[in-house]
Amino acid sequence: MSLDLSSGLKKKIEEIVSHYPKKEAALLPVLHLVQRERGSITAEEERIVAGLLGLHPIKVREVVTFHTMFMQKPLGTYHIQVCSNLTCSLLGGEKLIDYLQKKLGVRIGETTGDGRFTLSQVECLGACEQAPCMMVNFNYYGHLDRDKLDAILGGLA
Amino acid sequence: MSPAAEKILTRNFGLESYFKIGVYRKHNGYRAQKKALLEMNPAQVLEEVKKAGLRGRGGAGFPAGLKWSFVPQNVDKPRYLCVNADEGEPGTFKDRYILAHNPHLLLEGIVITAFAVGIHAAYVYIRGEYEAMARRLEGAIAEAYESACLGKNIMASGFDLDVFVHRGAGAYICGEETALLESLEGKRGHPRVKPPFPASVGLFQCPTVINNVETLANIPSIIEHGAQWFLDQGLPRDGGTRMFGVSGAVVRPGIYELPVGTSLKKIIFDHAGGLKPGKTLKAVIPGGLSSPILRADEIDIQMDCDSLAGAGSMLGSAAIIVIDTESSIMDVLKTVAKFYAHESCGQCTPCRVGTTWIHKIIKRMAAGEGEAEDLDAIVRLAFNIKGKTLCPMGDAAAMPIISMVQKFRTELESSLRKM
Numbered sequence: 001m002s003l004d005l006s007s008g009l010k011k012k013i014e015e016i017v018s019h020y021p022k023k024e025a026a027l028l029p030v031l032h033l034v035q036r037e038r039g040s041i042t043a044e045e046e047r048i049v050a051g052l053l054g055l056h057p058i059k060v061r062e063v064v065t066f067h068t069m070f071m072q073k074p075l076g077t078y079h080i081q082v083c084s085n086l087t088c089s090l091l092g093g094e095k096l097i098d099y100l101q102k103k104l105g106v107r108i109g110e111t112t113g114d115g116r117f118t119l120s121q122v123e124c125l126g127a128c129e130q131a132p133c134m135m136v137n138f139n140y141y142g143h144l145d146r147d148k149l150d151a152i153l154g155g156l157a
Numbered sequence: 158m159s160p161a162a163e164k165i166l167t168r169n170f171g172l173e174s175y176f177k178i179g180v181y182r183k184h185n186g187y188r189a190q191k192k193a194l195l196e197m198n199p200a201q202v203l204e205e206v207k208k209a210g211l212r213g214r215g216g217a218g219f220p221a222g223l224k225w226s227f228v229p230q231n232v233d234k235p236r237y238l239c240v241n242a243d244e245g246e247p248g249t250f251k252d253r254y255i256l257a258h259n260p261h262l263l264l265e266g267i268v269i270t271a272f273a274v275g276i277h278a279a280y281v282y283i284r285g286e287y288e289a290m291a292r293r294l295e296g297a298i299a300e301a302y303e304s305a306c307l308g309k310n311i312m313a314s315g316f317d318l319d320v321f322v323h324r325g326a327g328a329y330i331c332g333e334e335t336a337l338l339e340s341l342e343g344k345r346g347h348p349r350v351k352p353p354f355p356a357s358v359g360l361f362q363c364p365t366v367i368n369n370v371e372t373l374a375n376i377p378s379i380i381e382h383g384a385q386w387f388l389d390q391g392l393p394r395d396g397g398t399r400m401f402g403v404s405g406a407v408v409r410p411g412i413y414e415l416p417v418g419t420s421l422k423k424i425i426f427d428h429a430g431g432l433k434p435g436k437t438l439k440a441v442i443p444g445g446l447s448s449p450i451l452r453a454d455e456i457d458i459q460m461d462c463d464s465l466a467g468a469g470s471m472l473g474s475a476a477i478i479v480i481d482t483e484s485s486i487m488d489v490l491k492t493v494a495k496f497y498a499h500e501s502c503g504q505c506t507p508c509r510v511g512t513t514w515i516h517k518i519i520k521r522m523a524a525g526e527g528e529a530e531d532l533d534a535i536v537r538l539a540f541n542i543k544g545k546t547l548c549p550m551g552d553a554a555a556m557p558i559i560s561m562v563q564k565f566r567t568e569l570e571s572s573l574r575k576m
Contacts, residue, residue, distance in 0.1 A: 053343070062345050128405075
């Protein structure tokens with residue numbers, strides 16, 4: 001794998017760094033961009049980002065592992081994130097997670113063999129009025145039940 | 158409280174493309190900003206907001222004007238505004254609606270606030286999952302720059318302000334104001350020791366104002382209609398409306414913008430349509446997951462900061478979670494304990510170790526291997542967290558757990574026997 005980021009991304013990073021009086025403040029936005037281009041933040045991406053922002057790689061590792069949205073290994077094409085917080089679990093969210101584990105043949109945190117789906121259990125997504133809810137990549141889906149899950153998953157290319 | 162109080166924040170949510178600057182302006186948008194920048198001076202803006210009794214909508218309920226007045230004006234450093242759009246308190250989803258439907262109202266509030274405090278750079282820290290809302294806000298910011306509502310020499314007033322969107326990446330603690338500052342600086346979100354408070358030593362060691370999205374979105378109406386009008390919408394010491402977010406076992410979950418001080422019972426039964434058919438109310442969490450639980454017989458209460466505090470709970474983010482009698486408090490307790498154990502940042506030992514042990518014990522109880530003494534153990538652990546941590550997350554974890562065990566002990570004990 002090439003160590004280089006695309007020139008478009010490098011330009012975007014330069015622009016973002018200019019928003020802050022200190023370069024390292026751009027760390028979260030830069031990690032988001034790099035993850036979007038490369039799929040995950042492995043040790044290699046950590047080193048690239050550290051170099052760009054003048055940080056020691058361990059400072060980048062600290063931030064990557066502190067958050068739930070930076071992936072240290074590649075995900076499936078569709079990242080299914082089911083809320084397991086209070087409102088969703090009151091309305092059956094946990095049963096939906098059980099259902100998805102059986103349907104996809106994976107446990108929480110795993111990716112299907114064909115690389116299409118990764119299943120995660122997450123905390124409150126901020127869409128409690130649509131409980132039980134989930135995100136697939138960055139799209140929200142609410143008022144879920146088994147039939148709706150089947151339809152949503154079946155409709156994904 | 159005026160019976161026919163107006164909707165301040167959600168009034169135009171139904172209008173098509175209201176998030177576009179053209180439509181927003183057609184409905185009197187950016188009028189308050191123009192008034193503040195061209196007809197008032199910063200001290201007058203500050204005074205008006207102080208008089209309006211606007212209390213923080215993020216959770217702590219601190220008066221916004223007072224917070225601004227703590228920022229020193231005589232130091233030779235830039236000052237910053239951080240907008241807290243990290244909305245992570247479980248049950249809370251109001252700021253998502255403002256960001257999606259009314260981004261220009263937020264921007265207008267940001268400009269007026271920055272003008273009052275002498276700020277020229279603002280960062281909106283928005284939770285990572287709200288990617289669509291971040292894009293919508295970025296679109297609104299671009300429109301505002303093009304229309305001279307942001308940037309250099311705003312509305313030919315001579316006032317400059319830049320606004321940047323900064324996305325978080327999934328960490329509840331980053332909604333705590335000093336953790337948010339650390340995170341914005343590119344570090345792990347570990348809360349800071351206070352004092353010094355952010356007003357004097359905040360972002361990049363400079364004086365900083367941190368306000369919640371809904372708080373800032375109220376500012377334009379205060380400038381447009383005056384402090385007294387705003388107070389008239391709510392209560393004498395707690396002005397305006399709140400965006401009550403109702404979720405759980407109700408017929409119509411959603412956002413209800415109502416006067417501060419509206420009865421909790423009315424919100425649940427009149428506005429949200431009451432319990433779903435065949436269900437009976439057991440308990441309500443009135444202000445986001447961290448607020449102590451109320452029993453069904455305790456909901457005849459006014460929803461304002463002081464009334465909730467008087468009842469031993471808190472208004473918090475005004476996120477109301479409704480629990481029916483078919484849901485077991487043991488399950489609720491397990492979900493609550495899991496969340497705080499997962500989200501403790503690990504900096505303070507009482508919170509890091511306490512939340513983990515509470516979760517382990519409750520998991521064991523919920524699996525049928527618990528005893529009544531375990532309930533005493535978790536309350537003891539919770540009291541060893543409360544008041545013993547750098548940031549309010551310790552209390553946020555301890556309070557709901559203590560209240561659930563104290564108010565539902567009989568049910569919890571009987572569910573232990575049943576297993």
